[in-house]
Amino acid sequence: MIHSSDRNHRRKKLSQFKHQAGPFIIFFTVLMPTNCVILEQFFFDLKKDSASELINGFLVYLSYAMAMWSYYQSITIKNYTIDKATPNQDNRRIDPLYKNTNSCLQCNKWKPIRTHHCSLCGKCNLKMDHHCPWIHNCVGLRNHRCFYLFTMYMTIGALQYSYASWVYFRYLFRSSNGFFSHQSTFFYIYWFLTSLVLYPVCAMLCFLLVYHTSLIINNQTTLEQMENSQSGNGCCLQNDRPPKSINLFNRGILSNIAWFFNYSYFWFLPFQNIYKQDGTQYPIAPLCTIQDIQIYNPQLQIGQIPDQQFDFDKIDQKYEEYLAIAKQKYKNKRLVLIGKEIQLD
Ligand SMILES: [Zn+2]
Ligand SMILES: [Zn+2]
Structure with missing residues (x-):
């Protein structure tokens, strides 16, 4: 004691x-x-x-x-969080990894996905990257x-x-x-x-x-990268090796860069990023990325995968529709996400 x-x-x-x-x-x-x-x-x-x-x-x-x-x-x-009660239910059921109903024990507040509590700042930071002594502040959303x-x-x-x-x-x-x-x-x-x-x-x-x-x-933070590097990348079961964690937010290089700079032509100017979604929701990749499918099935060329456009902002409302497209896209594939097998047929 x-x-x-x-x-x-x-x-x-x-x-x-x-x-x-x-x-x-x-x-x-x-x-x-x-x-x-x-x-x-x-x-x-x-x-x-x-x-x-x-x-x-x-x-x-x-x-x-x-x-x-x-x-x-x-x-x-x-990058402090906004005062909102922890939601009881997460509507975005599209991915079992996307859990957005956590609360911070120190702040007694909703801790949205990608948020972490910084012991030095004493507050929760949205999309916390790390606490940087150089800037005497947390790097975040x-x-x-x-x-x-x-x-x-x-x-x-x-x-x-x-x-x-x-x-x-x-x-x-x-x-x-x-x-x-x-x-x-x-x-x-x-x-x-x-x-x-x-x-x-x-x-x-x-x-x-x-x-x-x-x-x-x-599209990762330092904290997520450190977590992922411990458990590896890729999500498809390969030669009976244990399934590894996936990066939920990786939507492709150009998409990730554009999102990071808030789709601004003036990306080189240090303006504050003000996102539409107040830092409590993040656009996520489809169930599995094209690269993962290719690793799983080396014969498959990128052109063979139907090139569907997803409006990620509308996933909440159009969940069933999105799932139908995902099922079509990944049919005959066996996907495993952190030990949970997803049936797509
Ligand atoms: Zn906190
Ligand atoms: Zn901090």
Whole structure:
């Protein structure tokens, strides 16, 4: 008993510390790209032609401004759930995995599908991706796009700095006046320390960008990806191997990307995503994706599967109709979803 209260106390202290450290982490996150932009002003004494200098300068300021705007949006936009009573029944019976009647024990509120409770924020977050100390906030339904654009513009800026820094280093190294004769000593220390931090940060940003791109392509959150990677992918029974979990929300690459950016032509601007469905319902894929059918039946070509268009917003009302189409689509296939066999004939 004492042991568990001790652990609780320690956990509380740690989350308190993380909470208090937030503003400092934000300060250093802003400081880093600001340092790079300041340093890059010194790199411009390379006596290059004006065109390349203009492109260089434009890239530096644009990526900096966009990164800072995305950062501000990521910090300020919250993904908290809305006050609604937990529904007794889920109308979307189309998939046995789609359960939307959970409640959060901490908040005493409805916890819609894809929602998770964040112990650091102390609240439930819609389509929670992860709690990010960099933004002192949770990444979720409404700010995932801003967070993604933040990592994208930071990566562009970091790569730009790394390249410019390397070019300047080479220029000084080859200079006939000697390496240290161009700037003050302070500049060299400042440059060295910034680069020391920036190069590993740049590698980390590249990894983060690639990882989140793969999440967008698969319409997954970090939490879902971690869960799925433990149980594997694909849903059809194959050579009597145990059935694995499926990604319910994967509706195809283009569809996933378009949904992530809220079908906006201005996807590159960090606006808040405001969805039609208030974050309590999510469009889901048909019972099984085309890829799964192909894995199950390698002879089957994509063209042979009837290309049906589904209006996912209307599934609620047209459940029987949808099921009839799904039955037609997957007839003669044996589908197994997490141990439950679905009869489609
Ligand atoms: Zn909660
Ligand atoms: Zn959080």
